[in-house]
Amino acid sequence: MVEAEKEEARRSGSDVSEAYDVSADGIVQRLIESASLATLRKICDVACELFVTTVGLVMGMGVDLGSATKANALAAALSSSSPAASISILERMDLFHAGDLSLALRKLDAPRALRSARARLAAAKKTKGKAWRRANAQQNAAKRLVEDDCAVSLPSRTCALVKEYIRSRPESFWVKEALLVSESKAWREIVDLTHPKEADFAGGWFLALQFGRRSAAMPEVVNLVVTARRETEPLGVERCAALAEAGASWDVCRTLKGVGKEATEEVRDAFVARASLDTLLWWHEELRSPRTTARILELLDRRETPTLGLGAVLQRLMFYDRVADGADAVEGISVETARTLVEALSPVAAKALRKFGGGSSGAASIVETPVVVAGDASASMDVAIRVSTIVAALLGNIADDVQLRLFNYRPVPMVASRPRDVPSVLAFAKAVAAMGATAPAAALAPIYAARHRVEWIVLVTDEEENCPARVGDEYCGFVDLARRYRDEINRHVRIALVAFREKGGDGPLAAALREAGLPLVYFRIAKKRPDLSKFQALLAALRARSDAFSADVSSRAAWLANATRTTTTRDAHRRARIKKRARAAARKDVLLRWTDDVVTRNEESGGGGEKRRGESTTSSCALGREELVGVLSFLDAKNLCVAACAGRAIQTVLVTPSLLRTLYGVVPTRVLRAGEAYGLPPLQTRVRLVERWYYGPAIEYLDASCLVLGFDCRPLGYRLVDYKHESARGLRHSGDQLDPENSAGDHTIQVDLTALPRDVHALCFTISAWTTSLGTMVSYGAPSIHLLDSAAGFDDDDDDDGDDNGPGRELCQYSFEGVDTGDHTCVFMCALRRPTPTACWKLHAVGTMGAGRADDYDAVWKHVCAWASNLPTTTTTTTISEDDDDDDEEGGIETR
Known part of the structure; x- marks a missing residue:
């Protein structure tokens, strides 16, 4: 379908991108259809923000895309001309694997690698020795990655972003990667292409490990697992206990020599004692022992809840139920043990099922309805009956119009109503016997005959047979009947195929559906041990084709587009600086x-x-x-x-210093005195004002408040922010932040200058004593106000990291200079003011005292309004420039 559109665009002479549906639904369809890098690049060029947002949401919801598709999407985003898009996709790298990133980088680097290999081939053509054979192998590998109609490259900007991503990962991330694969080919390829340093990896040991070297800084659990993987003899009980004690899970160690199916009961018990509930339930057949059952029951008694996913929990519950009925026999799990586990796990599954159904806001927000779940009930397909029963039960709890239809060579009569709760799920799966041939069209025939409109057909089968079914007076296959249904009844119908297929790639039924041009969502699960934790991926794929998802993508893409423009502007200013x-x-x-x-x-x-x-x-x-x-x-x-x-x-x-100040406006520090003003840089958008006070043996409070004035020098809608009113438009108050060790306290008021209404003239910052007079508080130390850069946005971390060039650096400060405070209870510390709505902001150090407290603002309002009304008209403006790192974004000192 994708290639046909491209060929049609070429014949018509139009731009290839015009042949693509550049919408959220169209991008989802390309991702599900495993579109090529060239296709995704064209879409990304036309709508970069929409593409990156759609990929992030689709992956975040758990849609199971193939490795090649994820690599193509990643490569398209990383090679985008938008820096914000590349940064955004790297921020979602937790949704990808190292292999996806490696393949994406190799695809981008393939043209260069191909040119290099051809040059080496030409140089070694006469000898045809090892160098020639090595260059020939590299050329063949690069050819497999190069697409003729996709001109890509690996820009240095992408390498820098990948290195920044590596530096941002904590050491726990590298421990997890090392436990999965000690020496990963994918990470070696990433290192070869982007050239990070050892210091870029947290801990500094991961890079050495990938190239076969050991480091003294390597964590103990990684060292034990790496050593065990190189052993040729089975591990003993003591070493397995050491692995379990160090934190190595059964998932990691089950492939080691002497572990897994070969493990003795003592070895299994060593892991069972420290295994999680998810591990015990999922690997119960391998961890079979009386201690395993006791451990599961112990964790359930503690009210621990499995996080496998509701589909996987129901699948394990069905497994124990079949063992309890004698339908399946598993070594190490007796009938009595299975019955005990069914009784213990049923309430957990029932509670999760109720929560799953109650957590949705209606079918429209989750999946488009009606939905038909068609389960294969032919011979030896008991597993398909169980899977389709679970899928129908889960979908039925979030949508009203869901039908369950079983088929073999004909529609199977329903022996019970559609399952909705745990007992009905277990009963329904046991009530239907698998028999007969496989004719998927038999499930669709009654719907077609009744002309019933459905949006989704979820087909659960093994694709091994596809016999025709009787439709009226003729026999018809599933693909032909689905095409007729689309053309005659609902042209928007979509098909989700859940296939029991061990190998990768499309099965015969999936290939026929794609060839017929029918929209297909394809899921492969194992027949012997179906992993129904992938149900979340199926549900996400259904939701990704809904109108609600398109609206969500559009709003997020608009935000990313705005971030892209902001980033471009900041880059331009950075280059100018x-x-x-x-x-x-x-x-x-x-x-x-x-x-x-x-x-x-x-x-x-x-x-x-x-x-x-x-x-x-x-x-x-x-x-x-x-x-x-x-x-x-x-x-x-x-x-x-x-x-x-x-x-x-x-x-x-x-x-002299006084002459310097007079001639050039140079001041030695950024400390303001009462009457001075600090001009904020024109591009400053966010600041933080930190008010700091000190107290004695008993904790006493000075309350920081922000009062908002309009251009008429009156209260603007009686807006204020204090410890009771913690936020307003563009303002946020942190509340009391105490430091008992230093007998000090802080209040932080975050100010987003771009979010303030246009009619805001001044933000007046005051401090007031809550229970005492100012004299008592000032005696312990002078209160001060600190203006900090907060360019990164609202941040709860008020610590200044000491970086004078980044967000969090101190712009200026003012300390209260009053000594004789009398009975005053409030100090008007400073005001952030602009003379007109389009003018730059200035911080005015005021330092005048008055009456009022945080529970009585009348006197405080009079004080600040009088100051704003009596501002002097003549000013002497000077410019601060302390070093060459301070540029046009630095502010100025204004003396009144």
């Missing part, structure tokens, strides 16, 4: 060379005395070299040349 710093560094180099020349000329002219480099040759100059650099680095290139020509005249000028 880098250029500005480079120009400043160049000016400084010119200035340093000039001062060196001045000192040299002074020494050659016989200037008396030993001088510091850059110091004046006259007795009246107190300007050192670094100070001179700091002053003249403010000049542009033209004025710097003028200053260099008049070098000796500058050297004779007495430059």
Whole structure:
């Protein structure tokens, strides 16, 4: 279907992307159909944000996509021109495996690898030795990954993002990866393509392990498992106990020599004592022993709940029920044991089933109805009856219109009503006997004859037989009947095929359905041991084709598109800052060379005395070299040349700190005094104001409040944020944060400047004593207010990490300077103000005292309104520039 559309687009001469359905439903269909990298790249080029969002949601819901499809989707997103899209897909890497990432990177690198292999082949053509054979193998491997109509490459930006993803993983992630596969070919390929360092991996031992080296920093459990995997002799009881004690689970160790099916009862008991309830239930046949049953019952008595998924829990319950009835015989699990487990597990499954049905908000939000579940009841297909019964029961609990139909060579009469609860599920699965041939069309024939409209047909079969069934006066196969149903009754009908198939790839029925152009969702499960934890993937695939899912994808894609624009703008500003710093560094180099020349000329002219480099040759100059650099680095290139020509005249000028402040506006610190103002950078969008106070032996509180004023200098809708009113539009209050060790407390008020209404003129920040006067509180230490950058958004972590260049750095601070506080209870500390709705914000240090508390704001409102109404009109504005790292995003100091 995909190739047919591409070929039609080529013949018509139009752009290939125009042939694709660039919508959430269309992208889901491409993913389910295992679309090629070229197809996904075209869709990603047209609607990058929508594509990345759809992939993330589909994978997050648990839809079971093939490894090649996941690799193609990952490669398409990583090679996108949108940095935000690549970052977004890497943030969802927990949904992918290392093999998916490795295959995606190799697909992107395949054109380069193919060119390199061809060059080496040409160089070694005469000898045709080992080098030629190695290059030929590499060429063949690259050819299998290259698609003729897909021009891709592995950009350095993608490698940098992958390395950043590796650095963000905690050590527990690498422990899990090492326990799954000690020496992973996938991770070696990722390392070869992106070249991370050992230090990029948390702990520093994982990279060495992938290339066969041991590290002293390797965790004990990894060391034990790696050693055990290299053993050729069966592991003894002591070593198995050591593995279990170190935290190695049965899932990891069951493939080791002497473990698994070969394990003795002592070895099994060593793992049973520390195994989780999920492990004990799923691997009960291998961990068979009286202690296993006792352990399961013990965990259930503690009210632990299995997390296998409801489908898998019902499947295990059916297994124990069949053993209890004598239908199945399993070594180590007696009939009495099975009955005990059925009694203990039934309430757990019933509670989970009720919660599963009650947690949905209606069928429309989960899956489009009506739904027909067709189960194969032909000979030797008891497993299909059980699986279809469970699927129908689970779907019936979240949707009203769900039908269960069993078939063999004809529709099987229903011996009981559709199962809805645990007892009816167990009874229904035992009431139907499997017999006869397999004719899937027999399940669809009554629906077709009644002209009944359904949205989904969930077919559970093994695909080994596909006999025709009688439809009216003729016999018809399932594919032909499904095509007729689509053309005559519902052209939007979709088919979900649950096939008992051990091998990968499509079975004969799935291949025929795809060839006929019928929308298909394909699931493969094992016949001997069906893993019904995949039911969540089936449910997710059904939901992914609903209108609610499309609406959810559209809203998330719009958010990602906005994030992409924001990221692009920030990147442009970052590049501008880098250029500005480079120009400043160049000016400084010119200035340093000039001062060196001045000192040299002074020494050659016989200037008396030993001088510091850059110091004046006259007795009246107190300007050192670094100070001179700091002053003249403010000049542009033209004025710097003028200053260099008049070098000796500058050297004779007495430059003092007060003169620096007067001439250049340089202040030594960011500490404000009452009456000064700090201008926020024009691009600043989020800030944090941290109010800090100190108390004595007993805890006493100073309450921080934020009062909002309009441009008429009056309360704006009586808006305020304090310990009782913790949030408003654009504002968030942290509440009391106490530090008993230092007898101190903090209040943090988060401010999102972009979210504030346009009619906000000023945010006035006050502190007030709750039970005492200010004098008592100030005696323990002066209260202070700190303005911090919060560019990353609202963050509950108020700790300053000390990074002066990233979010969390302190922009300025103000400490209350009052000594004689009298009976005052409130201090108006500062105000964040803008003169017009489009002007930049400034933080004004006020420091005036008044009355009022956090439970009585009348006097506080009068105080702040009077300040706003009486602002002086004349100001002297100066600009702060402390070092070359402070650029146009830094603010200014305004003195009143």
